[in-house]
Each structure stands twice: as C-alpha cells, then as structure tokens.
Amino acid sequence: MKKLELLNLTKSFSNFKALSNVSIELLSGETHALMGENGAGKTTLIKVLAGILKPDQMTMKIDNNIQNIYSSIQSKNLGFNFIHQELNIVSYLSVAENMFLNHPYPKKYKTIIDWNKIYKLSSNALKELGVTHINVKKKCAKLSTGDQMLVKIASCLIKTDTTPSLYVFDEPTAALTLQESEKLFKVINNLKKRGAIILYVSHRMNEILEISDKVTVLRDGIKVLTDKTSELSKEKIIRSMVGKDLSDNFPERTGNINENIVIDVNNVHTKYIRNINFKIKAGEVLGIAGLSNSGQREIFNMLMGVDNIAKGKISFMDQKYEPTSPSDAWKKLISFVPRERRKEALMLKMSVKSNTITPHYSKLSKFFFLANKKQENLITNNFSKKVQLKYENMDQSIYQLSGGNQQKVVFSRALASNPKLLLLDEPTRGVDVGAKLDIYNLIIQLTKNGCGIVLNSSDLSEIMGMCDKILILKDHEQYKILENFKINSQDVLANFYESKKQ
Amino acid sequence: MKMLNLIKKYGTLIGFFGIIIFFTINLPSTFLTAKNFINISQQISMLAVVAFTMTVVMVMNDFDLSVGSMASLAGIVAAVLFSMGYPIWIGILAALFVGIIGGLFNGFLVSIIGILPFVATLGTLTMFSGFAFLISGGRTIFGRDIPSEFSSFARSGIEISSLDLKIPFLSILALLLLFIVWFILEQTTYGRRLYAIGGNAEASYLAGIKVKQLRLSAFALTGVGAAIAGLMYSSRVASSNPTQGSGLMLEAIAAVFLGMTMSEEGEPRVLYTLLGVLILGVLDNGLTQMNVDSYIREVLVGFIVILAVAFSSITKKRN
Numbered sequence: 001m002k003k004l005e006l007l008n009l010t011k012s013f014s015n016f017k018a019l020s021n022v023s024i025e026l027l028s029g030e031t032h033a034l035m036g037e038n039g040a041g042k043t044t045l046i047k048v049l050a051g052i053l054k055p056d057q058m059t060m061k062i063d064n065n066i067q068n069i070y071s072s073i074q075s076k077n078l079g080f081n082f083i084h085q086e087l088n089i090v091s092y093l094s095v096a097e098n099m100f101l102n103h104p105y106p107k108k109y110k111t112i113i114d115w116n117k118i119y120k121l122s123s124n125a126l127k128e129l130g131v132t133h134i135n136v137k138k139k140c141a142k143l144s145t146g147d148q149m150l151v152k153i154a155s156c157l158i159k160t161d162t163t164p165s166l167y168v169f170d171e172p173t174a175a176l177t178l179q180e181s182e183k184l185f186k187v188i189n190n191l192k193k194r195g196a197i198i199l200y201v202s203h204r205m206n207e208i209l210e211i212s213d214k215v216t217v218l219r220d221g222i223k224v225l226t227d228k229t230s231e232l233s234k235e236k237i238i239r240s241m242v243g244k245d246l247s248d249n250f251p252e253r254t255g256n257i258n259e260n261i262v263i264d265v266n267n268v269h270t271k272y273i274r275n276i277n278f279k280i281k282a283g284e285v286l287g288i289a290g291l292s293n294s295g296q297r298e299i300f301n302m303l304m305g306v307d308n309i310a311k312g313k314i315s316f317m318d319q320k321y322e323p324t325s326p327s328d329a330w331k332k333l334i335s336f337v338p339r340e341r342r343k344e345a346l347m348l349k350m351s352v353k354s355n356t357i358t359p360h361y362s363k364l365s366k367f368f369f370l371a372n373k374k375q376e377n378l379i380t381n382n383f384s385k386k387v388q389l390k391y392e393n394m395d396q397s398i399y400q401l402s403g404g405n406q407q408k409v410v411f412s413r414a415l416a417s418n419p420k421l422l423l424l425d426e427p428t429r430g431v432d433v434g435a436k437l438d439i440y441n442l443i444i445q446l447t448k449n450g451c452g453i454v455l456n457s458s459d460l461s462e463i464m465g466m467c468d469k470i471l472i473l474k475d476h477e478q479y480k481i482l483e484n485f486k487i488n489s490q491d492v493l494a495n496f497y498e499s500k501k502q
Numbered sequence: 503m504k505m506l507n508l509i510k511k512y513g514t515l516i517g518f519f520g521i522i523i524f525f526t527i528n529l530p531s532t533f534l535t536a537k538n539f540i541n542i543s544q545q546i547s548m549l550a551v552v553a554f555t556m557t558v559v560m561v562m563n564d565f566d567l568s569v570g571s572m573a574s575l576a577g578i579v580a581a582v583l584f585s586m587g588y589p590i591w592i593g594i595l596a597a598l599f600v601g602i603i604g605g606l607f608n609g610f611l612v613s614i615i616g617i618l619p620f621v622a623t624l625g626t627l628t629m630f631s632g633f634a635f636l637i638s639g640g641r642t643i644f645g646r647d648i649p650s651e652f653s654s655f656a657r658s659g660i661e662i663s664s665l666d667l668k669i670p671f672l673s674i675l676a677l678l679l680l681f682i683v684w685f686i687l688e689q690t691t692y693g694r695r696l697y698a699i700g701g702n703a704e705a706s707y708l709a710g711i712k713v714k715q716l717r718l719s720a721f722a723l724t725g726v727g728a729a730i731a732g733l734m735y736s737s738r739v740a741s742s743n744p745t746q747g748s749g750l751m752l753e754a755i756a757a758v759f760l761g762m763t764m765s766e767e768g769e770p771r772v773l774y775t776l777l778g779v780l781i782l783g784v785l786d787n788g789l790t791q792m793n794v795d796s797y798i799r800e801v802l803v804g805f806i807v808i809l810a811v812a813f814s815s816i817t818k819k820r821n
Contacts, residue, residue: 304708325707326707326708326709327712343705344704344708346705347701349768350697350701354697358706359709361694364691365690365691413709
C-alpha cells in the first residue's frame with residue numbers, strides 16, 4: 001500500500017454532524033498527525049477506519065482503487081492497525097502469548113502448541129522494531145505501560161502474509177513517561193522506514209512537531225488545515241484548532257463576586273497531586289484546565305475527602321477543613337457532580353426521588369433515623385422544578401430518562417442542600433445542547449446566590465465562557481492560575497503545551 | 503403485550519396460587535385448613551427469620567453464606583451454657599452476642615478488608631461450624647440439659663379458643679422480626695442508604711454515604727438473625743446439635759431470590775421475601791403430605807426456584 005485516500009467523509013449522529021466532507025491523503029513512509037479539540041471529529045474518523053462506525057458518505061481509495069470497509073474484521077484484513085491508550089493486554093499471560101492473541105498458535109503435529117516457534121516469532125517481531133530489551137517469556141503484568149504498547153505494536157508484525165500497512169496511534173503517549181515515549185518514537189520511525197502509513201493523533205504539540213511529516217487539523221467536524229509540518233508553527237496550529245472566539249454561546253454573567261472567601265486551598269499536596277493553591281470567593285467560578293489526566297480528577301478527590309491531604313491546609317468558610325470521606329464534604333455543604341454520571345453519580349434502577357435525596361438523608365430524617373417521606377417528596381419536587389427536569393413522576397426509574405435529564409437529577413441533588421461550594425467535573429459531558437444551556441443558566445443563578453464553583457471541563461470553550469479564573473494543571477501539579485478577565489483561548493491552550501521549564 | 507406485562511410482574515405470585523390450588527385439589531381435606539397453615543407458619547418460622555435478615559445484606563448486593571452455621575453455633579452456645587447451669591437469659595444473650603460478633607466479623611472481612619462476600623462468608627461458614635463442633639465436643643446437647651421453660655416456648659402460643667386454634671410463639675416471633683426488618687429497610691434512613699449502596703456503591707460513597715460502616719452493621723444484623731433462628735430451632739426440638747442450621751442458608755437465599763422476581767426493578771424487598779419463604783414452606787408441606795420422596799422434593803424445589811428466577815430474568819431482559 002502506497003497511498004490511502006479518504007474522500008468526502010461525512011458522518012452524523014442524529015442531528016449532530018461529527019464529520020462533514022473531510023478528505024485526507026495518507027502516504028507510505030509518512031507520519032501524518034491528526035489534531036483538533038475534543039469533539040472535533042478525530043475519534044469518529046478513526047472509528048470509521050476501524051470499521052466500527054459506518055459513514056454516511058465516503059470514498060476510500062487504496063492505491064487509486066476504490067475499497068469499502070464494512071466491518072472491523074475487514075479493516076484488520078486490509079492491514080489496518082490501531083493502538084490506543086487502553087491496550088487490551090492480558091496481564092497474566094506472557095508477552096509472546098499476548099502477541100499471539102489474534103493469531104492462530106503454531107502447532108507441532110497439528111496438536112501440541114509449538115512454544116519454541118511462538119517465542120522465536122514474537123521476539124523476531126520485536127527485533128524488527130529495534131526492540132531487544134523485552135523478554136517474550138515474561139508476564140505482561142511485569143512490563144511498563146510503554147513496553148506493553150511496544151508489544152501491542154509488534155504483535156501486528158507477527159502475521160507474515162499481509163504486512164500491516166496502516167498504523168493509527170490514538171494518543172499513545174498520554175500514559176507514557178518521557179523515556180518510554182522516546183522509545184515509541186524510535187519504533188514509529190522504524191515502521192515508517194518499512195513503508196508503513198502512520199496516522200498519529202495526539203494533543204501534545206511538541207511531539208507532533210518532532211515526529212510528524214504532515215499535520216491535518218479538524219474543527220467541529222470540518223478539515224481546516226493540512227500542511228507539511230515544516231511549514232507550520234505551534235501558534236498556527238493552535239489558532240486553527242480553536243478558530244474564532246467560541247465563548248459567544250454562554251449566558252451573560254450578572255451576579256457580583258462577593259469579597260467573602262468560600263474556600264482557601266493553601267499549598268496542598270495529596271498522594272497524587274502537588275502544589276495546589278487557590279482561593280474562591282462567594283459567587284466566583286474557578287475553571288480547571290489542562291491536558292487530559294493531568295490531575296483534574298484528583299483535585300476533586302482532594303476536596304471531597306476521597307484522597308487525604310498529605311501536606312498543606314484548606315480552610316472552608318473560615319474554618320479548618322480536613323475531610324476524610326465524601327460524607328464530611330456534603331455535611332459542610334460542599335456538593336459534587338462527578339464526571340461519570342452512570343458510574344459515579346446515579347443508581348440507575350432507582351427512582352428520581354431516591355437519587356435526589358441520597359446525600360441528604362440525615363438532614364431530612366425525623367428523630368435522626370426515620371425517613372421523612374413528606375419532606376423528601378417536597379424537596380424532590382422543588383429541585384426537579386428548579387432544574388427543569390422532564391419526568392413523569394418522582395418514582396420513575398432513572399434509566400428511563402434521557403442523558404441530559406439524568407444529569408439534571410445529579411444537579412438537583414447537588415443543589416438540594418443549598419451548597420456553599422459546588423464541584424463540577426465535566427458537568428455537560430454527553431448532554432445535548434438544550435440541557436447544556438439549562439445547566440449553564442443554573443450555574444449563573446447559583447453564583448448570584450453566593451455559591452462558589454469549581455468547574456473542570458475538557459471543553460475549552462466552556463471554561464472560557466463560564467469561568468472567572470482558570471487553574472492550569474500539568475503533570476498532576478498546579479502550573480499557574482490565569483486571573484485575567486479577558487483571557488484569550490489561544491493563550492490558555494498554549495499554556496497546556498508549554499513545557500514546564502519555560 | 504399487557505398480558506405479558508402482567509405475567510412478568512405477577513408471574514411468581516400466580517405460580518404461588520397455582521401451587522396452592524394444586525395441593526388443595528390433591529389434598530382436599532387436609533391442605534387448605536387453618537390448622538395446616540398455622541402448622542406451616544411454625545415450620546417456616548426459622549427459615550423466615552434467616553431469610554428476612556438475609557434480605558438486609560442482599561439489599562446491598564452482598565450475601566452471607568455463614569448464616570446456617572451461625573444458627574448452629576448460637577444454638578450450641580446457649581445449650582452449653584444451659585448445661586453448665588446458667589439461667590436461660592444468659593444463654594440467650596450469649597447466643598445473640600455470638601451472632602453480633604460473628605456478623606461483625608463477616609462485615610469486617612467484606613467491607614474493611616475488602617474480600618468478596620462469597621469468599622469471606624464461605625470461610626466463616628466453616629469457622630463457625632468448627633466452633634460449634636468444638637464447643638459441643640461434637641455431641642447433641644439434649645434432655646435435662648435444656649431447661650423446660652426454654653423448650654416450652656416453642657410448644658406454646660396464643661390460644662384462640664373460639665376457633666380452637668393456637669398461634670405458636672415461633673410464628674409470632676417471625677412476624678415480629680418481619681415487622682422489624684420491614685421497618686428498618688422501608689421506613690428508616692438507614693434502610694434507604696442500604697438500598698442506595700445496592701443501587702451503586704461507588705455513587706453512594708461519593709454522595710456521602712458511609713458505605714463501610716453501613717455494610718459492617720448490616721452484616722451484624724444478619725448475624726443476629728441467624729442466631730435468633732438457631733435459638734428458635736433449639737427451643738423447638740429441645741436440643742442443640744452442631745449441624746442443626748445447615749439447611750437454612752441455601753433456602754434463605756433461594757427465598758430472597760424468589761422474592762426478587764416480584765419487585766419492580768429486581769431489588770430485594772422483605773415482604774416479597776416473605777412470599778418466597780411461603781412458597782418454599784407450602785411446597786415442602788404439601789409434597790410431604792402427598793408422600794413425595796424427600797429426594798424428589800429437593801429436586802422439585804430446586805427446579806421451581808430456577809424456573810421462577812429464569813422466567814423473570816427472561817421477561818425483564820425482553821423489556
């Protein structure tokens with residue numbers, strides 16, 4: 001395979017166009033970087049190549065011959081390989097066994113597994129990538145994440161009849177250390193020399209500039225740029241990723257920020273994050289931003305008492321605050337909207353009422369132990385109305401509601417205690433546009449009432465549109481706080497990509 | 503479609519009435535009588551108590567395999583104390599105390615150490631049983647060692663002279679425990695929190711529920727329930743032997759599962775557990791009266807439990 005072309009690729013999900021008319025040309029011996037913000041359409045494009053999603057419209061040409069992909073098996077037979085962050089490694093099997101997961105085991109006399117041959121073929125495959133330090137008899141559990149990724153890549157070389165021709169890397173370095181990344185880049189170079197086509201998706205600007213030959217940028221499902229990397233600069237790429245000012249769709253901030261400090265986090269460390277320093281005043285919104293998995297989740301864990309404070313001090317409403325479990329946080333009127341609605345927030349088979357009331361039982365009980373049904377109904381009714389929940393009745397099971405309405409239940413439960421501080425971890429993830437706007441309006445309303453807010457979002461426009469100041473995380477450490485009211489989104493994004501020493 | 507929904511919701515209940523009709527036809531003079539049903543209520547009272555308190559842990563998606571051997575151990579502890587000449591109330595308190603401690607130990611293993619309930623309570627099942635043998639020296643304790651006031655409890659009841667009936671104390675005790683468990687699970691914030699844990703333990707934790715403490719205490723409740731059942735059994739047969747409770751665990755879990763087929767979202771509810779216990783009790787009573795071989799009886803009971811649960815999971819999946 002010398003050339004792979006995707007022409008006029010369009011894919012929509014109900015009303016939402018994930019990709020429209022995207023064309024891209026990939027050449028053998030070339031590393032092509034695919035960039036864009038979250039939701040720009042990168043993942044959709046990869047899934048189309050993998051045969052997981054069926055495009056609405058696309059012409060695919062391999063060496064100028066039209067080729068269709070109907071299934072993931074077919075994609076594999078074409079020699080397409082996908083390397084994700086999540087590696088599907090079976091950790092209690094050996095390296096060699098993992099490499100043979102997708103291939104028939106060679107056998108002696110057609111019955112007994114020929115282990116010698118397996119070990120030989122798998123270490124040969126690794127050698128072809130220039131990897132000699134991995135013992136193929138070792139259990140994969142003992143390997144570092146980086147080495148596991150190399151194993152996964154090498155396993156694509158096991159089969160000898162069809163040489164893999166396309167390698168798609170989807171944020172491969174997100175979980176790797178610097179040295180591991182360097183090893184990976186060497187391997188990618190080796191693949192390139194063998195004539196492979198490489199499509200490389202990453203958020204890390206520096207490595208894109210270092211290893212790619214061409215860059216394509218997607219924005220809102222549209223291709224906005226394709227050029228040789230040598231012709232591009234970091235600034236130019238970021239500008240085309242962000243596009244024009246995106247914060248137009250957010251409701252106007254009306255309330256005033258009070259001078260009372262709700263929470264003061266003073267140089268706090270936990271087991272997982274370092275040097276966290278911020279103050280939130282009543283009615284203020286603090287945004288948290290950074291590349292994915294830079295410690296966002298751990299900030300919430302710190303504030304909720306999931307991870308204990310190892311060093312530093314937090315004071316909340318002028319009192320020392322040392323939570324040891326989420327129960328302490330809720331008691332102090334700190335409410336939490338977790339990131340993964342279905343896993344971390346909701347009891348899906350239980351009623352709207354149970355879900356709304358769960359954190360507030362102690363406040364609503366009679367004589368400390370009796371459930372106060374009247375009060376429970378009242379609160380559920382009030383707050384469901386407040387968040388404009390669309391539901392039949394409060395005994396309805398949660399799973400019957402739409403994603404947006406489920407999220408509104410999580411919100412109404414967070415509001416039901418009239419919180420002083422509200423923690424929002426990706427509050428609009430998987431929520432439709434209408435519900436999104438409702439949620440933004442709720443946040444504004446809360447700030448009017450003097451509630452402080454911590455908002456983490458991987459959607460940069462949301463951070464820009466909603467926040468008064470922005471805490472930037474890098475490698476599980478606070479990098480800086482941007483307090484300027486007229487922060488420009490390109491500057492924020494540029495901060496993510498600056499290396500620490502600059 | 504409506505028909506299917508009806509069957510889905512009330513399938514187990516319809517099956518229960520089917521069983522009753524079947525026995526009424528086949529045992530016309532002896533089955534559907536007040537006396538027989540009072541008899542059944544006494545027969546199932548021990549199982550009922552264990553099943554009710556088992557419901558408490560099953561609400562949290564946990565379960566407790568050690569209840570049977572706990573029932574044996576509690577009975578033995580009381581009987582050994584009786585044989586040493588201690589008064590009845592000391593024996594009873596000691597047995598209940600053993601139930602709490604054993605239950606807390608289960609809870610400790612499951613919620614603090616983090617062992618799967620299956621493995622943890624499988625281990626304590628053997629341990630409790632071993633203790634029962636150890637304390638009793640492997641003997642059945644009976645005869646003069648068991649005070650007559652203790653054993654007469656099971657034989658007496660409230661007389662209803664106008665109907666010439668006697669409602670046994672054992673049945674009344676089971677009803678009392680039903681009320682207590684129902685009250686705890688359905689009327690207190692404690693019970694609501696247990697249901698929340700069963701709905702999603704991680705979400706409950708993040709919503710400020712003290713998951714560890716609650717799981718610990720719920721296991722203690724189940725332990726006490728098992729101990730009470732053990733005492734009831736010893737009182738009923740006026741003796742204690744180290745294997746007396748061994749049949750209870752599987753039947754109690756089966757009863758809760760039968761009950762779960764009747765609830766809205768498949769969650770355990772103690773009133774439905776009662777129905778599950780009744781189904782098992784009626785089956786046992788009727789088949790015994792029809793002189794069905796006890797081995798065949800076991801096969802049948804197992805088959806019916808599987809049938810009910812399979813039926814409900816198939817219809818719920820379709821939905």
